[in-house]
Amino acid sequence: MSAEYATFGLAPAMRAGGVLANGDYQVHRDFVDFIVDGRPLLYQLSDLDAVSPLASDVPPAIFTAQVQSLLLEADPPLPDGRYVIYGCPECESLACGAVTAAIDRAGHDFIWRDFAWQTDEQADLELNGYHGIGPFRFRGAEYRAALASLLDEAPGGSRRRVLLIGARVALLAKLAAALRTIGIGADITRDAEGVPADELRAYGAVAFGRAVTEEERAAVRRAFDRAGVEVAYVDGLAPIVPLLVAQIENALDRSPPQQRRLTRLVAVDGEAGVEVTSPCRVRLTAYRLDRLYRTHAHEVFDGVLEAGRHRIALDAKAVKGESYVVARTSTSVLVEAMAR
Template sequence: MAAEYATFALAPAVRAGGVRADGDYQVHRDFMDFVVDGRPLLFRLSDLDAVSPLASDVPPAILTAQVRSLLLETDAPLPGGRYVVYACPECEDLACGAVTAVIRRDGDDFVWRDFAWQTGEQADLEFNGYHGIGPYRFPGAEYRAALAALLDGGSAHTRRRVLLIGDRVALLARLAAALRTIGIGADITHDAGDVTADELRAYGAVAFGRAVAEEERTAVRRAFANAGVDVSYVDGLGPIVPLLVAQIENALDRGPAERRRLTRLTATGTAADVEVTSTCRVRLTAYRLDRLHRVHTHEVFDGVLEPGGHRVDLDARTVKGESFVVARAPGSVLVAAVTHGNSG
């Protein structure tokens, strides 16, 4: 098949970390995704939890080596002129599986072809090839400019720290520990007024506990505004660590909606409505606080959804009273409080 011309660009992307209902966790990763013809290449790979080699949390020398590799300035790391396009976000070990492609120069153009899922030195295109993806021919000048910008510091600065503000010290300590476990820095304070502008610039989000008064919230927002720092503000929905982690993960994802897999989530006492932009696996988890403020967790859905809107029935007993639903897909997370009454 002849390779047709396609546009090539890079865009910041997030692999959302999180604390799961069983106590396990997945690591937060920031990376630059490949955008082909205006759409993230990762979205063409259904239900794939992976990151590109252009991760922002790797040392500069490694990032430079990855960029020069994609520019074909060094030999291919795998036989047959194959390069890793996406790899495991936890360890990036080929044994865990990776998406690879042959990258070659054709005149001034760069061609990506023969995409495959690979777990060893050799790729089996017959059994593990992505036959509906590519080949893509990228104009050389556009391709080189996008990648070279990373070497010039052209990628967006990622602020992977969150400032936690609240009265429940024990809860904040558990939340900070959970965030640090998945790779997000967290600090706890009651007053941001005396924090220097340079320190405030390190934060990408601020999370308020439910008991924080509006006067305190206003003072914190003023401190960041005076420092010229644009951050996301999170109003904690409930004293549930996995729920708060999901809210913060969503706040740290500053990418446009069209480059997210999950774009909408609402929940009533009978159903959750979720919208996805590409075929992917979606997990819905319900959290409920009982009268004694004990947390009850229920996995209510785990399956692959096609692009569009979907309704998932909820057991009324699972989401009665004060309840919340968290939706997770590869690279995206959304949170919704359950509203009770007429579902419409």
């Protein structure tokens, strides 16, 4: 085992939710990711759609138990001293598969070793091991300080709620229903005047419909400024519910920009330019409005891209007229209008 130390840290992360082109829903999850040697461990393993056990939506007692488990202050949940590092974002069942590792203490240090993909009580390291990943030896003081700091914070403090402001009540109702389905709270109003500051602090984003005037938008911003609340503002691109959900997902992403996997999307003249920081699956969906304002959705790309910048030609029929492109990985969403 290598005697070299790896650095250990934590950072906010997101499993991107959304309304997919086929009508399926993908649940939004906020969690704390493990940063090993300056990079999210999730990205070093493989292109997984998974979350750590340190999710913001679990009850406080369970969150505390997960932290204590990683500190080896509780018995391991799996045989052979193994712990779940990443699990299914939908149900967290081991049967769906999980990344596990053995965690040991060596003097004051902590060691994560023998990473594996596991679907039952016993891990088959030869068949399902992540060979070449780890072992990681962390300095005890750094490791304990990072995890212990989570116990001083409110695990549910991610402000996963959106205030929807617009004139088209029927559209806003559909948008609110879609957001609630994927785990994001949503409220509808015409303005924020007179709303108590404590209520405004519950929101992480404000989304404006296209019909909201600049004067009305400024009034909403003043209300949040007076309350001392910093939120992300979303200018709705079009009355298309999945597109608006994607914009809101992007606004709610609290992960550090330097830790994100999907970093760039450009949509120009029937092409999409995408940049990713590590190999991952990328899905591109095009939405367009026809002359009768009917919505058309097309999956225009679904594949694994290597780290770097990529130019992807899109189906001309999918992006003609007023159209928009959504790029999605498991942890990030970007949206752009097609420029001509």
